[in-house]
Amino acid sequence: NAGVTQTPKFRVLKTGQSMTLLCAQDMNHEYMYWYRQDPGMGLRLIHYSVGEGTTAKGEVPDGYNVSRLKKQNFLLGLESAAPSQTSVYFCASSYSRPSNEQFFGPGTRLTVL
Amino acid sequence: EDQVTQSPEALRLQEGESSSLNCSYTVSGLRGLFWYRQDPGKGPEFLFTLYSAGEEKEKERLKATLTKKESFLHITAPKPEDSATYLCAVRLRNNNDMRFGAGTRLTVKP
16 A cells, blocks of 8 residues: 555745646545645645535635545646645545545645746 | 644654654544655555544555544654655545545664
8 A cells, every 4th residue: 555645755846837747546435635735834635525526615625626526536636836845745535434534645845936 | 624743753763672653633424544664756655544433454564543633653663764744634424525634754773
């Protein structure tokens, strides 16, 4: 089992460029999440999904879009990157019970110049 | 506003010196409180889930407790390998939203 994997591990963008971050899980989890982590601010939830074809906004959704076309994949898109989106992005997944633990990926370090 | 506050921001201990980390929360409805450990350059790793006041859970040198307003992570006789950032999170009752604290960076010196 690979668990939760994220692609790419590092990326540098220029302001205004777009990109997609890919998250994949092989644990047959229903729920998937995208977070960003900034120094001194902890993890903040961007978007999440409770099943294939569904998405919902988290605490900081502006500037991001997501899609969950397949149960095992959760994509995070930046349509027009801004320097404020420089961060480390983590994907996580969990079973459908909301009380269950989340399994996190290794993170993607994104720098927007 | 839903908030999770962890203290202290950083804690330095000698090996064997027991201490506690605090997580206080003000949320509209609690559906679970989680503790995670995060090593540098890695994703968080699950430690505990607590659901109701008075609940306690243990794992090796760690013990988590929960009251109506806060949770404590007690570390007994820590070792250098316990050095990490410890994150607290709450799941809100109204939806599946999660709120994380900023974390406590623990350093255990041999």
